[in-house]
Amino acid sequence: MWRLLQIELFKISKRPRTYIAFIAIAAIVSIFQFAFKADGQSYMDLMMQSAKEEFTFDRVQAINGYFMCYIILNTLLIQVPILVALIAADSISGEANMGTLRLLLSKPVSRTQLIIVKFAAATIFTVFLLLWMAVTALLLSIVIFGTGDMLVFRTKGEDSQIMLITQDDVMWRYYAAFAYATVALTVIAALSLLLSIFAENSIGPIIATVCIVIVCTIISNINVPVIDRNIKPFLFTSYLVGWKGFFYIGTRPDGSTIKGSLENWPAIRKSLLILLAHIGVIVGASVLVFRRKDILS
Amino acid sequence: MKLLIAVILGFCGASLQAQDADGLIKKVKAKIDLVNNYEADGIMKTNVTFLKVPEAQVKIYFKKPNLLRIKNEKGISFVPKGAVSINLNSIVSGSQYTAIDAGYDNIGSVKTRVIKLLPTDDNADVVLSTLYIDEASLVILKAKTTTRENGSYQLEMIYGKYIGYGLPDKLTFTFNTKDYKLPKGVTFDFDDGSNNQPAQKNKNGKAEISFSNYTINKGVADSIFK
Amino acid sequence: MAAIIQVTNLAKNYGDFTAVNKLSFTVNEGDVYGFLGQNGAGKSTTIRMLLTLIKPTAGSINIFGKELQHHRSEILRQTGAVIERPDLYKYLSAYDNLSIFAKMSGIKVTRKLLMDQLQLVGLDKVYNKKAALFSQGMKQRLGIAVALVHDPRLIILDEPTNGLDPQGIADMRNLIVRLSKEMGKTVVISSHLLSEIEQIATRMIIIHKGEKVVEGSVDELLDPAHTLVDIQTTNDAATRQLLETSRWKIFLQPAKPLQLMMNKDLVPALISELVAGNVQLLSVNSSHSLENYFLSLTTQPGYVEAFAN
Numbered sequence: 001m002w003r004l005l006q007i008e009l010f011k012i013s014k015r016p017r018t019y020i021a022f023i024a025i026a027a028i029v030s031i032f033q034f035a036f037k038a039d040g041q042s043y044m045d046l047m048m049q050s051a052k053e054e055f056t057f058d059r060v061q062a063i064n065g066y067f068m069c070y071i072i073l074n075t076l077l078i079q080v081p082i083l084v085a086l087i088a089a090d091s092i093s094g095e096a097n098m099g100t101l102r103l104l105l106s107k108p109v110s111r112t113q114l115i116i117v118k119f120a121a122a123t124i125f126t127v128f129l130l131l132w133m134a135v136t137a138l139l140l141s142i143v144i145f146g147t148g149d150m151l152v153f154r155t156k157g158e159d160s161q162i163m164l165i166t167q168d169d170v171m172w173r174y175y176a177a178f179a180y181a182t183v184a185l186t187v188i189a190a191l192s193l194l195l196s197i198f199a200e201n202s203i204g205p206i207i208a209t210v211c212i213v214i215v216c217t218i219i220s221n222i223n224v225p226v227i228d229r230n231i232k233p234f235l236f237t238s239y240l241v242g243w244k245g246f247f248y249i250g251t252r253p254d255g256s257t258i259k260g261s262l263e264n265w266p267a268i269r270k271s272l273l274i275l276l277a278h279i280g281v282i283v284g285a286s287v288l289v290f291r292r293k294d295i296l297s
Numbered sequence: 298m299k300l301l302i303a304v305i306l307g308f309c310g311a312s313l314q315a316q317d318a319d320g321l322i323k324k325v326k327a328k329i330d331l332v333n334n335y336e337a338d339g340i341m342k343t344n345v346t347f348l349k350v351p352e353a354q355v356k357i358y359f360k361k362p363n364l365l366r367i368k369n370e371k372g373i374s375f376v377p378k379g380a381v382s383i384n385l386n387s388i389v390s391g392s393q394y395t396a397i398d399a400g401y402d403n404i405g406s407v408k409t410r411v412i413k414l415l416p417t418d419d420n421a422d423v424v425l426s427t428l429y430i431d432e433a434s435l436v437i438l439k440a441k442t443t444t445r446e447n448g449s450y451q452l453e454m455i456y457g458k459y460i461g462y463g464l465p466d467k468l469t470f471t472f473n474t475k476d477y478k479l480p481k482g483v484t485f486d487f488d489d490g491s492n493n494q495p496a497q498k499n500k501n502g503k504a505e506i507s508f509s510n511y512t513i514n515k516g517v518a519d520s521i522f523k
Numbered sequence: 524m525a526a527i528i529q530v531t532n533l534a535k536n537y538g539d540f541t542a543v544n545k546l547s548f549t550v551n552e553g554d555v556y557g558f559l560g561q562n563g564a565g566k567s568t569t570i571r572m573l574l575t576l577i578k579p580t581a582g583s584i585n586i587f588g589k590e591l592q593h594h595r596s597e598i599l600r601q602t603g604a605v606i607e608r609p610d611l612y613k614y615l616s617a618y619d620n621l622s623i624f625a626k627m628s629g630i631k632v633t634r635k636l637l638m639d640q641l642q643l644v645g646l647d648k649v650y651n652k653k654a655a656l657f658s659q660g661m662k663q664r665l666g667i668a669v670a671l672v673h674d675p676r677l678i679i680l681d682e683p684t685n686g687l688d689p690q691g692i693a694d695m696r697n698l699i700v701r702l703s704k705e706m707g708k709t710v711v712i713s714s715h716l717l718s719e720i721e722q723i724a725t726r727m728i729i730i731h732k733g734e735k736v737v738e739g740s741v742d743e744l745l746d747p748a749h750t751l752v753d754i755q756t757t758n759d760a761a762t763r764q765l766l767e768t769s770r771w772k773i774f775l776q777p778a779k780p781l782q783l784m785m786n787k788d789l790v791p792a793l794i795s796e797l798v799a800g801n802v803q804l805l806s807v808n809s810s811h812s813l814e815n816y817f818l819s820l821t822t823q824p825g826y827v828e829a830f831a832n
Contacts, residue, residue, distance in 0.1 A: 099610030108596035149372030160479040255344030295576035
């Protein structure tokens with residue numbers, strides 16, 4: 001199994017396509033950094049516009065590496081599923097397209113093993129993608145913008161909130177958020193893998209994955225009670241942004257925040273379990289479908 | 298005749314009391330005026346519905362007549378703009394108001410003199426200030442200010458060892474807040490399924506500052522207030 | 524001779540469509556076994572079932588004396604295959620491609636082993652070149668290297684000459700002969716060309732519409748005694764009369780316009796006698812009955828049924 005995984009990783013590492021994702025992330029991140037370096041104040045003013053009348057705050061310190069990373073992740077984690085799909089949706093369909101699938105499967109390797117290894121390789125790719133994001137969006141932003149207390153802007157139902165996390169309370173939240181994001185994106189990887197079993201080229205499953213993510217994300221963001229209650233809980237996309245929960249800090253009754261606390265850990269844990277369940281079900285389905293599939297490519 | 302005396306006495310009494318209110322304000326002001334500038338450490342707690350911030354270690358700088366700066370040395374802090382009123386000078390300085398005695402009221406166990414200040418300028422933003430003054434120590438324990446544009450403020454002060462300068466150990470600033478709204482569509486937030494009904498619209502915000510280590514009249518550079 | 528592959532009543536249906544129906548055949552150790560059929564006859568489906576790429580609807584496959592479904596890994600470890608065009612990982616070099624598939628076959632991979640293998644198929648000089656830059660012939664050779672690298676007992680080649688130029692086809696033929704004669708491998712080779720099979724196979728099967736038409740040794744099936752001779756003359760009726768009274772009449776096909784089935788060696792004698800009998804010959808064509816049969820698969824369905832029966 002380990003040998004198979006090594007082979008898969010070797011193949012992924014040799015594909016030019018793999019690096020598109022890394023280049024795309026670096027490009028998006030550096031555009032963000034450049035924009036905020038040049039004119040972060042406008043963004044801050046926009047976010048603060050309705051609080052500005054009543055409060056003064058030190059704006060220079062507000063745009064720092066921690067804040068930047070959050071802003072970048074906020075945007076980027078919507079696009080990263082596409083990058084994950086780029087590789088994961090190619091897992092089986094790409095082999096079918098190249099004609100190597102029939103060769104692989106005529107080797108003494110079980111189909112279950114192969115799917116699990118493909119899934120593991122896609123997951124490892126996802127982890128590397130997130131590590132790369134951590135390096136570019138977090139570490140590089142820290143180098144460029146420095147550190148400081150972190151502002152988090154949040155919309156909760158009808159209300160908006162500004163949260164302030166002191167700088168000594170930030171890093172563990174990022175570790176947790178990146179770990180959560182790994183699980184969330186692994187769901188995408190699993191979904192892409194499942195779809196790739198049905199196709200003979202990777203374009204179809206990539207587009208299908210992206211469409212599913214987009215449609216579900218849109219539905220997840222429609223604030224209508226009937227959808228909130230009956231549909232949202234069943235859409236995995238509702239849980240993709242759960243990483244943000246690690247930045248929703250807990251408060252005392254007097255309104256002051258509690259260092260090292262989370263506002264709603266049970267909700268995050270539940271989301272995490274739901275995502276893990278998705279992974280289990282989708283990978284399980286992939287194994288079942290793939291084991292029964294006749295290889296006609 | 299009796300009636301006349303009564304009327305005169307009454308008039309005199311009223312006038313006497315009015316004189317007293319002005320006098321008391323002047324005395325309080327004189328005490329406040331002892332402080333030309335100060336620098337103090339403080340811990341600021343902010344309690345506003347839309348703001349979730351930690352207790353902040355702050356430094357407070359003041360310089361006559363009305364320069365005030367609350368500064369967080371280590372990080373970001375949100376300072377209510379109205380907190381400039383923490384500067385009592387801005388309430389009692391000048392003489393463009395009419396002081397009206399409004400009797401006595403208890404703040405905790407302390408009996409205070411209640412004095413209402415009405416600005417003489419019809420266009421002033423402040424419509425009415427009500428001061429609760431501890432006559433024995435000549436310090437303001439509570440001040441309510443109603444403004445035309447910016448709602449009402451309330452200051453409550455607890456004094457300790459700097460009572461001689463009229464500087465509080467603890468100050469609670471209550472103010473009206475408006476709704477805070479983020480621009481639509483900039484965040485995709487995690488809906489944790491908890492109650493998303495609008496929070497009880499408590500429109501009052503509160504900031505609490507506990508002072509310590511006052512350095513009084515040792516000079517504060519102007520640059521700090523920029 | 525031990526049976527390497529034993530297929531019994533194999534069937535594969537896709538809904539209402541029957542791709543393979545009650546197919547039984549045996550491949551013996553050391554055979555170069557030709558699998559002959561038109562395109563769409565069910566060759567590829569059968570071969571893919573042998574490699575567990577397609578699940579049979581019914582029937583059983585035993586390879587090396589073991590049931591395929593239950594001893595899949597064990598069997599595939601001793602099997603090498605080239606299935607149609609061996610499209611490899613285009614972005615990898617010949618060496619890396621070979622290395623990957625060698626590792627997947629479960630053997631210990633050394634540089635020497637891989638280079639020897641590349642040398643066997645003549646790709647050692649371009650071992651570092653990406654497969655994307657290979658010609659079809661080079662890809663085919665690399666595919667063969669992949670199929671052989673783990674030294675399998677059984678080699679399955681599905682249409683291995685597809686897309687090759689004449690030289691490539693000749694090279695492939697030589698290689699298969701070497702594999703069989705020098706290295707003692709059992710080879711199953713599918714093709715839609717009889718000429719290809721008859722040159723290299725020792726035994727063969729012809730399938731049509733998913734069913735077996737005939738199976739046997741090539742020598743037997745291509746026995747010269749089964750040569751068909753078509754004669755065209757200026758006067759066919761007179762010639763038929765002549766033939767019916769001659770010693771050739773036993774070979775005369777009744778329903779055909781002057782067709783005889785005979786031993787190929789006798790054709791010159793037949794021509795001499797016809798000339799001596801003043802028959803004005805337009806043409807004499809001799810061909811093997813199997814070849815004729817095979818040609819007729821596409822043109823004369825009725826004949827196919829007759830042959831099959």
